[in-house]
Amino acid sequence: MDASGRGEVDGGQQDKARPLVCVVDDDGSVRRALCTLLRSAGFDSHAWAGAQEFLHAGLAAQCRCLIADLRMPGMDGFELQQSLRRSHPGVPVVFISAHADEPARRRALAAGAVDLLGKPFSESALLHAVHRALEPGRP
Incomplete structure (x- = not known):
């Protein structure tokens, strides 16, 4: 993750065998920690500091799961999900929020989110939500 918060591939080109999980959170330490966790669990990861940056990055079509904070400057997580x-x-969303x-x-789940995890959450809870999001046949 670079200091600007712009999306960064974890080490280079995306590995097609590893599902891409995208992270959008305005907290740099959260972005870095989630990308590290996701890589260690066998996923590729990209992260952005804001919703607009993610939407303009052009990777939504490759994104297999989006992890997004609910409250961010500018476009919030619900607005990002709608967009x-x-x-x-087809991109499933896992929300995280303090x-x-x-x-x-209730609002997140009614809008189709896989889950809403309260910060702080356990690594296992997040990975469980991501794995549920990637289940075959999930709407």
């Missing part, structure tokens, strides 16, 4: 559903409806209350959870 992504219009352009790439503000993961029950109304937000």
Whole structure:
């Protein structure tokens, strides 16, 4: 991850055998930690500091799962999910948030999110949500 927060491939070209998981969070330490975790679990990962940067990066079509913070400057996670559903409806979303209350959870799940994980969350909870998002036949 570079200091600007722009998306960065984990070490170079995407490996087609490894599913691409995209991360959008305005906290650089969260982006770095998630990319490290995802790589260690066998995924390729890209990360962005904001929703607009992700949408303009041109990787949504290759993204197999999006992990997004709910609250970010500019476009929030719900707006990002809506935009992504219009352009790439098959990309599953896992939300993460320090503000993961029950109304937000219900809203996220009603909009088709795989899960909403409250920060801090365990590595196993996140990886479980990503694996569920990648299950064959998932809508």
